[in-house]
Amino acid sequence: MSGPTAREAVLGRIRDALALAPPGRQPVPRAYRTGRTLPDDERLALFTGRLADYRAGVRVCTAAATAEAVAGALDAHGARRVGVPPGLDPAWLERFGGEVLVDSAAVSPRMLDGLDAVVTASAAACAETGTVLLDGSPDQGRRALSLVPDVHVLVVGLSTVAAGVPEALALLVPGRPTTLVSGPSATSDIELERVEGVHGPRVLEVVLRTDA
């Protein structure tokens, strides 16, 4: 095909458009709240309250009691076969009596679908919105792992819970495959009524470690 490529054509149209209607450049006012900090007890109360609003489960514990809290969350949902990312601290599953599958490239989506639950760590969290951020680090695993099983147990350290959205996003490393999770999967597509549990995990259990 002759003539300019689509790329040249579109960029040319953009330049023409901006020449015909020259932009009035104005600075971006970033006067919204950033750099907020809140004391531990306030972040804890805010974060757990917001998670409860999404009908996510919350278990608050110390780092030493992580294994107990994780086992409690898995047992509460009758999970017997549990997937974990390769970098997860094995000590976290010491109190769990079921079968643990360590994820790898050899594990197919269908095998993930056969799991009862998944346990992962997290990269950061946001108290104001009850959001947990996953970035694919070895203790969080690839995205499919925390998506396909029906129960997701998320271990969060209180020190990584930021006050608001700007503060939490600032903790991310851009370019990593990132997922922001705010409660279990949900839909409001039927009469705008929120229903928890569609394609993503229908159960979200957050284990919040107060001294980690």
Added chain:
Amino acid sequence: MTRPSRPGAAAGSGDDPPERPLPGTPAPPPHAPPGTGRLRGDTPFPRAARAALGDHTLRDNLRRATGTIRARRLAATRELPDWERLRDAGAALKSEALDRLPELLPQLEAAFTGRGGTVHWARDAAEANAIVTRLVRETGSEEVVKVKSMATQEIGLNEHLARQGITAYETDLAELIVQLSGDRPSHILVPAIHRNREEIRGILRDGIPDADPRLGSDPAELAAAARAHLRERFLTVPVAVSGANFGIAETGTLCVVESEGNGRMCLTLPRTLITVMGIEKVVPLHRDLEVFLQLLPRSATGERMNPYTSLWTGVTPGDGPQEVHLVLLDNGRTAALADPLGRGALGCIRCSACLNVCPVYERVGGHAYGSTYPGPIGAVLSPYLAGMHATGDDPNRTLPYASTLCGACLDACPVRIDLPAMLVDLRRRHTEEAGRTPEALAMRTAGAVMRRPRLYTAAQRTAARLARAAARREGRITRLPPPLAGWTEARDAPVPARDAFRSWFASPEGAAAMRAAAREGERRRAAHEGPGGGAPADGHDRREEER
């Protein structure tokens, strides 16, 4: 100040005469070409609206849904003390991104490509459809799973793929409902907002193979049926097609905001991912998400945060699709960009808050607008993208009139798009382009009559008599003869009073009423004398204090 009328007028006419500009002078970019995709319906808005208004189930469904979502949005936005400042930032960021498109798009392209992705450019819907089709063919698959996306609705991708023998499965619950019932989306965010649970139960029961015939109408049960139906597709279909809410130039990162997890499934499990994104979705910095991820969920569903937001940057070895494509779509966006006012519509982040607060949308629903984009934003975006004069009776020219100009949409818009100003400007343009019309003649005549008081009074009396004759028994005028038919095409008119105000005012009865009102005023003033008088009415509760 002079109005830059040339580019405005050029961008407004749909047929884009290929006027050859002098070498070196900019040419007005073309609108989205007619014929492919869905940027116009086939019925003028007033006629489509009349049909919708007669559908009582539709009106009940819409009233309930928009009422619910309005309350939720207000609660979610009121909660943030810096909401207005976030809106300021969002509006300015969108404007900056549009101004810097010539640098941001190549930057996005380079970053995305640098991470193993492939970028394609599409001038219009047909070109985008052809690119996606070729990419799907190259995988050998005859099926794709789809994340809900306005861009792919706009270009009519599903229909195009079907003609090429490729089956596209919509995976968003509402899109699934629409697809299974052979319907069209009627809302940007909740495409099946016009359906109630009983209707949805029937659609899923009849449309899902092996569905339980005893399927109930509880939303949780309906969602579970969709989950079971689509799980196998997610696990087996090797190609996904998505849109994108944001594309970050700085890092080459794409962002999809969703609720159900169907988005995550599509973005994660298939081997190949093809994303179709309008060129206006680019934002400069990764940091800019901190603004939009607050504005969008609270404006859209009234949630503090939507359940899932996915960010991906090209290919990540061992995680997600190993072949990723980005199709950058123009399809009339540059035509809108060339319009000094219309370019503001490109700032839309598709939250649909303007639909939910619009008194017109609430009553007629989304189908009446014809285009993929309904409601106030659709009433401006469709003409700006596709023009108003593609055919002799282009339905898009009726869209700027699908508004009462009440301004609720501007109040609700998280990026402060001045929709009322655009609606008025598009009306002006339509009127100017329409040239000599009976309406223009009538206005000129009325002007001449009004300059002569005696003539005016006489004309008024005659007109009132005629209008009363035209009225139906229920006291409304529903149809006037030509050349006045245009007035009653879209509205009923009240029957004029027997007496004109001016003659009543001059009568003894009028004089007595005025004296009584004056006495009443005196009495009230006396009663309020002293303590501060009346407190000023404060209609605005904005600018709350910092927490």
